[in-house]
Amino acid sequence: MNSQTLNLRHHLLAISASLLIGAGLMAVKFLAFYLTDSAAILSDALESIINVVAAGFALVIIIIAAKSPDPSHPYGHGKVEFFSAGFEGALIILAALGIFYEAWPRLFYPQAIPRLEKGMLLILGAALVNLVLGAILVMVGRRTKSIVLVADGRHVLTDVYTTAGVLVGLVGVYFTGWNWLDGAVAFLVALNILVTGARLVWQSAAGLMDTSDPRLLDEICRVIAGHRRPMWIDIHQLRARRAGARVFIDFHLILPRDLSLEESHAEVKQMETILTDYFAGQADILIHADPCMRPECTICGQETCDHRQEAPKMQFLWQRETLTCEGPHKTPKPAGEPEK
Numbered sequence: 001m002n003s004q005t006l007n008l009r010h011h012l013l014a015i016s017a018s019l020l021i022g023a024g025l026m027a028v029k030f031l032a033f034y035l036t037d038s039a040a041i042l043s044d045a046l047e048s049i050i051n052v053v054a055a056g057f058a059l060v061i062i063i064i065a066a067k068s069p070d071p072s073h074p075y076g077h078g079k080v081e082f083f084s085a086g087f088e089g090a091l092i093i094l095a096a097l098g099i100f101y102e103a104w105p106r107l108f109y110p111q112a113i114p115r116l117e118k119g120m121l122l123i124l125g126a127a128l129v130n131l132v133l134g135a136i137l138v139m140v141g142r143r144t145k146s147i148v149l150v151a152d153g154r155h156v157l158t159d160v161y162t163t164a165g166v167l168v169g170l171v172g173v174y175f176t177g178w179n180w181l182d183g184a185v186a187f188l189v190a191l192n193i194l195v196t197g198a199r200l201v202w203q204s205a206a207g208l209m210d211t212s213d214p215r216l217l218d219e220i221c222r223v224i225a226g227h228r229r230p231m232w233i234d235i236h237q238l239r240a241r242r243a244g245a246r247v248f249i250d251f252h253l254i255l256p257r258d259l260s261l262e263e264s265h266a267e268v269k270q271m272e273t274i275l276t277d278y279f280a281g282q283a284d285i286l287i288h289a290d291p292c293m294r295p296e297c298t299i300c301g302q303e304t305c306d307h308r309q310e311a312p313k314m315q316f317l318w319q320r321e322t323l324t325c326e327g328p329h330k331t332p333k334p335a336g337e338p339e340k
Contacts, residue, residue, distance in 0.1 A: 011062045011149060014140045018152055019055040021133055025126040026052055036119035039106035040166045043099040043186040044123060047159055047193055050095045054088040054155060058148045079243045082207035085151040089200030092155070092193050099190035106183030113173060113182060120170050127163035130156050151200060158196050162189050210241045217320045220249060220275070225318035227274050231255065231267055233292050238323040247279050250286040251323065256305065257291035264289045 029045035032038075061084040067073075113119075137153025140146075169185030172178065220240055238251040253271065255264050268287045276283050 008062070010140055010144055011146055012059070014137055014149055015055055015059045015062055015152065018133060018137055018156065019052065019059060021129060022048065022051040022055050022156070025129060028122050028126050032119040032122040035115045035122075036113050037111075038113050038116070038119060038170065038182050039103050040169050040182050040185040040189065041119055041123060042102055043189040044159070044163050044166050046095050046098055046102075047092070047162055047189075048126075050088070050091045051152075051156060051159060054084075054091055055152055057087055058084050058152050061148055062146070079208065081146065081148045081243075082204045084148045085200050085207070086204030088151055088155060089197045089202075089204060092197030092200065096190045096194035096197060099186055099193075103183045103186035103190060107180060107187060108183070110179035110183060112179060113170075116170060116174055120167060120174075123163050124167060127160050127167070130160045130163070134160060151203075155196070155200075158193060162193060165189060165192070207242070213240065213242065214320065216240050216242060216247065217324060221319050221323055223275060223278050224271065224323075227271075228318060229267075232271070235318065235323045236325050238320075247283045249275060249283060250288070252288045252290050254290045254292050257293075 026045065026048035029041065029048050033041045033045050061080050064080050134153045134156035137149050137156060139153075141149030141151075141153055165188060166185055169181050169188075173181045217238065217240055220238065224235065233254040233256070235254070236252050238249075240247060240249045242248075253268065255267055259267070268289055271287060272285045275285050
């Protein structure tokens with residue numbers, strides 16, 4: 001079984017567990033609301049609806065994103081995952097507006113909360129289950145580089161924080177008798193998840209617009225700097241983006257001008273192999289080979305060269321600030337300075 005198939009199975013197993021467990025916990029929270037008629041517990045239960053709907057949508061998205069590239073989608077279907085994250089964020093915002101609507105009258109016209117102890121025990125149990133589920137989803141999502149699983153896991157963890165806040169407020173109601181705290185807690189819950197929803201929508205838009213990912217670029221720079229060869233004189237115009245579990249990388253590689261086409265191709269393939277192995281076969285790489293020119297003589301690491309016109313004096317640190325430059329002529333670092 002290859003790594004791609006294994007990742008897909010992990011995705012499907014994780015999101016299916018999220019869907020089933022989320023549905024069960026949603027029922028528990030609505031039972032707690034039925035017993036107590038608490039606005040704070042209702043706010044928690046409403047957010048659980050979003051968990052279930054988002055998990056179901058994410059399951060469909062993962063299946064679509066796993067499809068191989070085809071003539072209509074030559075770069076694959078991975079970007080559809082950003083739609084899932086944006087959809088989930090939009091649902092969270094709608095849930096926040098619904099909570100505001102329910103919390104407002106409870107804040108100014110408070111009422112007694114019956115069977116409060118039973119309601120608190122039910123949502124406490126739901127929070128503990130969600131804590132384990134959310135941590136597993138984020139862990140699997142990061143390991144398999146799935147924005148859908150990470151987004152769903154973070155949303156589940158947000159639900160834990162929400163439930164914790166609700167419990168604190170209800171404990172306050174229990175010991176003080178201040179029933180207005182029920183509406184106040186619901187109001188704060190709505191504010192919190194409104195910010196979470198807006199953040200997910202923003203991240204989704206950034207992914208769809210191929211916004212630069214500094215962490216990904218730094219990761220790529222570390223990999224190629226760790227395998228640097230004297231034959232590889234320099235790199236420029238490095239670009240990279242994610243689409244689902246796949247990474248798309250392209251850059252220009254400066255090679256000695258006297259290499260044959262076959263030798264240049266071999267150097268390019270060697271670098272492609274390094275990156276492909278690092279990203280476990282989930283990388284599409286395009287490398288444009290450029291011949292060295294006179295300005296590169298001062299940074300060239302080759303000991304002998306028939307075309308050298310200047311002695312080597314400096315070398316570039318292969319890091320994001322230099323490798324993403326548009327052209328090969330950059331401000332180099334002094335020779336001998338270690339790579340970062």
